[in-house]
Amino acid sequence: MIISGNSYKKRQIGVGVIGSGRIGTHRAKLAALHSAVKYLVVSDIDETFAEKLAKSTNANGFTTDNYEVINDPNVDVVIVSTPEDEHRESVEAAINAGKSVLVEKPLALTIEDGDRLSKLAEEKGVDLRIGYSQRFLQKYFVAHDEISRGKLGPILGGMTRVYNTRTNMLEILKRCPEATPILDIITYNVDYIGWCLGPDVSPIEVQAMGHGTIFRDQGYDVDDISLTMVKYSTGAVFSFDICYALPGGFPTTGQSVRLEIMGRDGVILIDDDHRDQILYSEHGYSNAYAEDQKLKLAFLGSRSSGEWADGIMFGRIADETKEWLDAQSTGSKCHLTTAKEARQTLAVTLAMAEASETGQPVPLANI
Numbered sequence: 486m487i488i489s490g491n492s493y494k495k496r497q498i499g500v501g502v503i504g505s506g507r508i509g510t511h512r513a514k515l516a517a518l519h520s521a522v523k524y525l526v527v528s529d530i531d532e533t534f535a536e537k538l539a540k541s542t543n544a545n546g547f548t549t550d551n552y553e554v555i556n557d558p559n560v561d562v563v564i565v566s567t568p569e570d571e572h573r574e575s576v577e578a579a580i581n582a583g584k585s586v587l588v589e590k591p592l593a594l595t596i597e598d599g600d601r602l603s604k605l606a607e608e609k610g611v612d613l614r615i616g617y618s619q620r621f622l623q624k625y626f627v628a629h630d631e632i633s634r635g636k637l638g639p640i641l642g643g644m645t646r647v648y649n650t651r652t653n654m655l656e657i658l659k660r661c662p663e664a665t666p667i668l669d670i671i672t673y674n675v676d677y678i679g680w681c682l683g684p685d686v687s688p689i690e691v692q693a694m695g696h697g698t699i700f701r702d703q704g705y706d707v708d709d710i711s712l713t714m715v716k717y718s719t720g721a722v723f724s725f726d727i728c729y730a731l732p733g734g735f736p737t738t739g740q741s742v743r744l745e746i747m748g749r750d751g752v753i754l755i756d757d758d759h760r761d762q763i764l765y766s767e768h769g770y771s772n773a774y775a776e777d778q779k780l781k782l783a784f785l786g787s788r789s790s791g792e793w794a795d796g797i798m799f800g801r802i803a804d805e806t807k808e809w810l811d812a813q814s815t816g817s818k819c820h821l822t823t824a825k826e827a828r829q830t831l832a833v834t835l836a837m838a839e840a841s842e843t844g845q846p847v848p849l850a851n852i
């Protein structure tokens with residue numbers, strides 16, 4: 486007997502992907518495999534990248550003109566996967582065209598740009614989401630669910646730290662010199678803790694210290710290690726530490742993370758260092774960020790974005806992209822970071838950078 490109809494509308498959608506690099510390639514391949522996607526076009530300032538991606542996804546077209554993709558009448562939703570300092574123009578154009586947007590993190594690199602994009606999306610009633618993919622790793626998503634059901638009681642605070650190699654950080658700085666470890670990486674953890682604390686809790690003060698010689702020797706004014714702390718409006722205190730300067734031969738090819746949250750009634754400890762899965766091979770394991778690097782000893786599964794294996798993608802970008810496309814097609818619940826949340830996270834990371842530079846606490850009363 487039928488009890489109730491399936492309430493999801495399941496419309497077919499057209500997807501435009503701006504930026505055909507590492508992450509744009511994952512997103513476009515996942516879109517091409519999604520059953521609701523009937524049309525796919527991609528762009529890149531480098532035509533060879535766009536063409537290669539269009540061919541590998543059997544897309545309907547490729548171009549070097551982002552506006553051609555954004556304003557294509559067959560495109561309903563837009564994914565912006567350009568480098569951090571190239572998000573604004575495409576996001577703005579897609580919002581003005583009234584199309585839902587998924588943009589890579591961070592939303593922007595200045596609070597002015599973050600404000601401008603989040604306000605524009607609100608004014609135009611456009612759903613703007615930011616790809617803070619860490620939320621979509623099973624261990625973090627399930628921990629968030631337990632926290633939101635009150636299993637820890639009121640949150641007291643905790644710690645999170647991220648390690649990666651200098652090889653990977655130098656690739657990120659090459660892509661965008663303003664994408665510092667704080668603005669580009671700790672941002673994931675600030676987003677996650679903010680999500681766990683909930684919409685009624687706000688950050689009120691930031692402190693930080695840093696030190697560095699390795700990246701400065703390479704011409705980038707960036708600390709090798711940053712230790713930061715945030716106090717929230719409930720009194721909860723968290724530390725967010727990062728060192729993306731581990732030697733190049735260290736066996737991770739992505740983020741090695743620890744995250745611990747203490748509450749009055751419970752505690753969550755997440756070990757995301759990837760030491761539970763080791764590969765040793767005389768033939769080497771390629772680093773997703775530096776393809777020329779072959780590690781003989783590697784933490785298998787440490788590629789932050791996820792892994793393709795025999796045509797299937799596993800990991801955070803896969804689950805995040807699928808949920809976003811599902812939501813666009815069916816109207817189902819979407820857990821991706823909202824523009825308001827991303828704007829708050831940006832304000833915290835900018836304050837961390839300022840506190841580290843000045844050595845003074847930075848209040849966040851009016852964000």
Ligand SMILES: NC(=O)c1ccc[n+]([C@@H]2O[C@H](COP(=O)([O-])OP(=O)(O)OC[C@H]3O[C@@H](n4cnc5c(N)ncnc54)[C@H](O)[C@@H]3O)[C@@H](O)[C@H]2O)c1
Binds near residue numbers: 504531591617618660
């Ligand atoms: N969620 C995650 O796990 C994750 C992981 C890595 C990177 N990222 C984010 O993804 C974004 C892109 O990173 P990436 O590693 O794919 O970089 P990438 O350099 O591999 O790719 C960026 C692509 O954009 C192209 N491009 C540059 N400017 C453009 C423009 N104005 N218009 C169109 N194309 C342009 C470049 O030619 C390049 O092909 C960044 O915001 C980064 O922070 C997210």
